[in-house]
Amino acid sequence: MKALVLAGGKGTRLRPLTHTSAKQLVPVANKPVLYYGLEAIRDAGITNVGVIVGETAAEVRDAIGDGSAFGMEVTYIPQESPLGLAHCVLIARDFLGDEPFVMYLGDNFLVGGISDLVDAFGAGGHDAQILLTRVAEPQFYGVAELGPSGEIIGLEEKPARPRSDLAIVGVYSFSPAVHDAVRAIEPSARGELEITDAIQWLIRNGYSVQSHMVTGYWRDTGRLQDMLECNRIVLEPIERDVRGTVDAMSEITGRVVIEPGAVVDNSILRGPIIVAADSKIVSSYVGPFTSIGPGCVVQNAEIEYSIVLGGSSVIGVSRIAHSLIGRNVEVSRAAGVSNTHQLMVGDHSRIQVGR
Structure with a gap:
């Protein structure tokens, strides 16, 4: 056949x-x-x-x-x-x-x-x-x-x-x-x-x-x-597997996969989530049902129930949820009122959102 x-x-x-x-x-x-x-x-x-x-x-x-x-x-x-x-x-x-x-x-x-x-x-x-x-x-x-x-x-x-x-x-x-x-x-x-x-x-x-x-x-x-x-x-049935670098200031809860080469610094991660190789999570919150692709940066940000593709950065954004962010995307903070942001962003884009 x-x-x-x-x-x-x-x-x-x-x-x-x-x-x-x-x-x-x-x-x-x-x-x-x-x-x-x-x-x-x-x-x-x-x-x-x-x-x-x-x-x-x-x-x-x-x-x-x-x-x-x-x-x-x-x-x-x-x-x-x-x-x-x-x-x-x-x-x-x-x-x-x-x-x-x-x-x-x-x-x-x-x-x-x-x-x-x-x-x-x-x-x-x-x-x-x-x-x-x-x-x-x-x-x-x-x-x-x-x-x-x-x-x-x-x-x-x-x-x-x-x-x-x-x-x-x-x-x-x-x-x-x-x-x-x-x-x-x-x-x-x-x-x-x-x-x-x-x-x-x-x-x-x-x-x-x-x-x-x-x-x-x-x-x-x-x-x-x-x-x-x-x-x-x-993500629901994944098993905890932390092979990246996690500092003492970080809190890892639940079923979290952190692949080799990934770095978690002063952050809270609540599974189930997966963080791919060579990504960095710094001073951030990553919530359940989130996939972070390879080579990404999440810094001073909050994100949950989302997919972030490889090479993208989310910096200084208070809350992102229910979002799909393409490859090599830059998401950064702009002046505005705090809110939850819902995004579907194409590859090689650059956007700014409110705090």
Whole structure:
């Protein structure tokens, strides 16, 4: 079995951060989202992986390399523009051949892996198996309608009146029959070849399309709040591991990871948090569910429930929360009224906020 990982797209919901970075490489607990997907694929026993890349191809290639770091062999498949998920299957035909495959959206975050999905697909003899999860607001997702045996009998994209609360997760298993489907469908109103249309074609033509329920945690990481929630989920079970330098004036409470080369001076750290190598925390408070990337500086500042990417500095700011700060960003104090600041800041930015 092969895997097709989608690492193209524009990441418009995470702009301005994704103007300069691939959305799949934004880190959760200091590890790119894409890595979690690749590890899940490897752990399911799949080592031959095709990666769809777009305008951020160079960055994705640098991050994955030849795949050997993940125990897999990677083939890169360029997509000239984001023309839909079914288009990704279409252009990957030569790589996929006549083997069954898993299609995994690289910006999806799934706790618990995909081994159960892969095993069930191999044993079930279906032509497609779609991963589903129950959601509170199905009108914002692709939604599946099931028959009595769990077979999928219909799909709707962001319906005004959903027929179920079962959202389509960005992980699919397909037999080679899907190649006929993606060639048969026409572009949607937004000019893309939709994978939901391809699945509907399979259903209409008598192919077996089965559901598989998510047993773990799932999020599409396309929005700020989803990134922060994924960061919280990963940090929640971490074990205390202090290998950096912590002075006697500092207070470290709870599950805190301080990597080698990091320095904590006269500060309070309350876990769960992670501080990457070569970062400095000076005269500051870092609160729960915060990830500080490599080479950062937090000085005379307060920050919690946030993600700070590598090379950034937060200096003299009284309180930052629920924020995602890009790479090489400078956040400093400006005159103003004390407040809690909520930020999503792109790479190489410089901003000033009130005290």
